[in-house]
Amino acid sequence: MVSPTINVVRYTALATGVLYGVAHRRTLQNRENAKREKHEIERKEKLLERAKDAWKAKNSPPAQDLITNPDDPKFDLEKLVAHWEAQNAHH
Incomplete structure (x- = not known):
């Protein structure tokens, strides 16, 4: 016990x-x-x-890489002309 x-x-x-x-x-x-x-x-x-x-x-807004100011150092005439051609093709 x-x-x-x-x-x-x-x-x-x-x-x-x-x-x-x-x-x-x-x-x-x-x-x-x-x-x-x-x-x-x-x-x-x-x-x-x-x-x-x-x-x-x-x-x-979508990024705008098209520069239309000719005094801007990043201005590219070829891109501007291509953009105008694309716009005219749609009309």
């Missing part, structure tokens, strides 16, 4: 272990929840940024 003191120590150790396990699990679960929440926020921010970029690309 086991003495009552040893039984008290055993059950106290058991209860302490169970309480520690519950507390430790809560700590780990809170960390995991915070990590998932952060990941979800980052994912939504990336989606929002991609949507903004797509909207800008859709609604921005």
Whole structure:
């Protein structure tokens, strides 16, 4: 037969272990929840940024590389003539 003191120590150790396990699990679960929440926020921010970029690309005017100012150093007469020919071909 086991003495009552040893039984008290055993059950106290058991209860302490169970309480520690519950507390430790809560700590780990809170960390995991915070990590998932952060990941979800980052994912939504990336989606929002991609949507903004797509909207800008859709609604921005097309790039105009035709320079009609003859005083501009990037002026190209051949491109201007080709542009006029393309316009006249459509009419």
